[in-house]
Amino acid sequence: MDFALSDEDRMLKDLVARFVREELAPLENAVLEREAAGQGVMLTEEERRPIDEKSRELGLWGLDAPEDVGGSDLSQVALIGVNEELGKTITPYVLPPDSPNLRMLMVTVNDEQRAEYLAPYARGETISAIGISEPGAGADPAAMSTRAAREGDSWVINGRKIWISKAAEADFTILMAVTDRTKGARGGISAFLVDKGTPGFRVLRRIPMIGGHFTYEVALEDCRVPASKLLGKEGQGFAPMQVRLSTRRLEMACTCIGIAQRALDMMCEYAPQRVTFGAPLAERQTIQWWVADAATRIHACRLMAYDAAWKLDQGRDVRTEISMIKVFSTEMAWEIVDKAMQTFGAMGMAKEVPLQLMAATVRNMRIYDGPSEVHRWVVARKLLKLR
Numbered sequence: 001m002d003f004a005l006s007d008e009d010r011m012l013k014d015l016v017a018r019f020v021r022e023e024l025a026p027l028e029n030a031v032l033e034r035e036a037a038g039q040g041v042m043l044t045e046e047e048r049r050p051i052d053e054k055s056r057e058l059g060l061w062g063l064d065a066p067e068d069v070g071g072s073d074l075s076q077v078a079l080i081g082v083n084e085e086l087g088k089t090i091t092p093y094v095l096p097p098d099s100p101n102l103r104m105l106m107v108t109v110n111d112e113q114r115a116e117y118l119a120p121y122a123r124g125e126t127i128s129a130i131g132i133s134e135p136g137a138g139a140d141p142a143a144m145s146t147r148a149a150r151e152g153d154s155w156v157i158n159g160r161k162i163w164i165s166k167a168a169e170a171d172f173t174i175l176m177a178v179t180d181r182t183k184g185a186r187g188g189i190s191a192f193l194v195d196k197g198t199p200g201f202r203v204l205r206r207i208p209m210i211g212g213h214f215t216y217e218v219a220l221e222d223c224r225v226p227a228s229k230l231l232g233k234e235g236q237g238f239a240p241m242q243v244r245l246s247t248r249r250l251e252m253a254c255t256c257i258g259i260a261q262r263a264l265d266m267m268c269e270y271a272p273q274r275v276t277f278g279a280p281l282a283e284r285q286t287i288q289w290w291v292a293d294a295a296t297r298i299h300a301c302r303l304m305a306y307d308a309a310w311k312l313d314q315g316r317d318v319r320t321e322i323s324m325i326k327v328f329s330t331e332m333a334w335e336i337v338d339k340a341m342q343t344f345g346a347m348g349m350a351k352e353v354p355l356q357l358m359a360a361t362v363r364n365m366r367i368y369d370g371p372s373e374v375h376r377w378v379v380a381r382k383l384l385k386l387r
Contacts, residue, residue, distance in 0.1 A: 003306075005081065012063075012074075013081030017088075019058060023051055024091040028354060031091055034212075036351040041092050041212035051093060056124070060095050065102060065122035069114070076250070076309035083251050084302075087258020090357045096124030099251060101174060104130075104244035108191065108232035117172060117193060129170035131161035131218060132241065141176065141241065142185035146220060148177035148192060155192060155230065157200070157223040163368075167216035168203050171196050174244075175220070180235055191237035193229045200224060211360025245369055246319065249326045250312070252365050253305050256333035257298060259358050263333075263340035264294045266355070271343060281343065290339040297332045304328060320382050323375035330366045337362060 005013070027047055035041050043051070055061060064079055065071020079099070086093070105118045120126045137143040146159025157177050167173060173194045180188035194201050200223030207215045232240055268291060271282040281287050308321045337359045341348035348355050366372055381387075 003303075005077075009075075009078045009081060012078060013085060015058060016060065016082050016085040019055060019060065020085050020089050023054055024086075024089045024093055027091045028089065029352075032352055032354065032357070035357060039212075040208070040214060041090070041357065043092060048093075052096075052124075055095055061124050062097065062122050063095065064099055065097065066106065066118075069119040069122040071122050076312045077306060079251075080254050080302075080305050080309050083254030084258040084261070084305075087255035088262045090354045090361070097121045097126075098128065100244045100248040101128045101130055103247045104174060104191075104240050105231075107243055108240045112228065113193065113231065126171040127166055127169055128172055128174065129164050129166040130174040130176075130244065131164050131167070132176050133161065133163045135160055135162050135217075141189070141238070144176060144178060144189070146175075146177045147181075148179050148190060150179075150227075151224075153227050154224045155227060157192065157194070157220045157225065159220050160217065161220070162217040163207070163215045164218055165213075165215055167218050168206065173201070173218075174231060176237055176241060183235060185238045187235045189237045189241075190234050191231040191240060192225055193231050194223065194225055195229075198223060198225060209364060211357055211364060213360075213364065242319070246312075246322045248369050249322050250305065250308055252369065253301065253308075253325045253329035256329035256362060256365065257301055257305065259362060260294065260298050260301070260333040260336040263337045263355065263358060264291065264298065267291055267294070267340045267343050274343075274345075287343060290343065294336045294339065297336065301325070301329050301332050320379055323370075323378045326370060327372045327375045327379075330362055331372060333362045334359070334366065 027043065030047070031041055031043070059072070062069075062071035063074045063082065064076075065073065067073045082095070086095070102121065105121065109118050117126075121128060132141055132144070134144050134146060137145070144159075146157065146161065148155045148157045157175065159177065161175070164173070175192045175194045176189060177192060178184070178188055179190040182188065200221045202219045202221065204217045204219050207217060209215055231237070267287070271287050271291070272280050274281045304321070304325045308318050308325055311318045311321065337355060341355050341359065344353065344355065347353055350356075
């Protein structure tokens with residue numbers, strides 16, 4: 001087995017590291033100030049515009065998009081390093097387009113949708129959202145009750161969706177709905193493309209989340225979309241949705257590696273400088289063990305990520321590995337950031353230091369796209385051969 005990255009993948013990782021260091025890191029103080037003032041974690045248009053221009057200039061847009069729509073068609077392995085480096089900053093920036101929704105579109109669009117939705121999305125010209133979760137359904141997509149009924153040349157959608165990122169600004173939303181109640185997740189869930197401004201698609205409220213993030217609740221009230229907006233085959237929306245979720249979960253794992261690595265780097269920089277009771281923190285066995293354990297767990301998690309990505313590139317079923325890494329990475333990063341905050345003492349609690357935002361980001365991820373308990377359940381049932 002060869003654990004070395006190709007020259008191209010290593011150069012890409014280094015390029016993104018430089019982009020993060022030179023373009024994103026300098027904006028962290030402004031992000032921290034806005035979050036501390038209750039404005040949320042965000043970039044202003046004036047801040048985002050030059051970053052977009054620079055990342056496009058560097059060739060960092062559409063990294064995993066198909067070549068025929070302007071992308072670079074990079075492998076999952078290549079994206080591990082990209083997402084790890086992006087995870088090292090609290091500046092909220094995603095290289096266009098957002099990979100999870102992109103991957104779902106790639107496996108479902110027809111020729112017309114490819115031109116209308118996938119191509120402009122791959123070029124970074126549009127913003128997307130996805131509506132899966134519902135009040136009361138939580139982490140069980142099979143329990144969704146949002147209903148889509150066929151009426152002539154249209155589908156009429158009714159129901160509620162919640163915890164949707166970007167619902168208010170998205171140009172289109174991939175919306176999951178039940179089209180056959182008797183089949184449920186096994187042939188009864190379909191995906192639809194709902195354009196911004198479609199009558200009956202109503203954003204009810206913006207929900208403040210920890211760490212300065214926001215999600216939305218949406219109501220669908222006789223929301224009528226043309227039959228051409230069915231994404232993929234009727235009743236076959238569950239499997240493509242899992243493609244999207246697996247992509248996001250692996251992306252989260254890489255972000256957690258980046259967060260944990262930064263927390264470890266901060267500990268290693270601070271511990272030799274901080275003197276308590278006549279000796280630097282770096283000489284305390286507790287700190288030394290925290291540092292050693294953190295480095296060990298980050299190394300293990302990174303290997304897990306590359307293993308899952310390589311298997312994905314081979315077309316193998318990695319649902320079990322993805323569940324394993326979703327649990328391991330989020331809990332690993334949570335514990336390492338916690339130890340870093342403890343190392344920094346009172347300063348670790350200060351909102352002028354990024355550790356608190358790093359912790360909140362990881363805490364969110366322990367719930368998003370399936371909580372740890374559900375993923376442990378998935379792994380256990382596979383090993384125990386339970387249906």
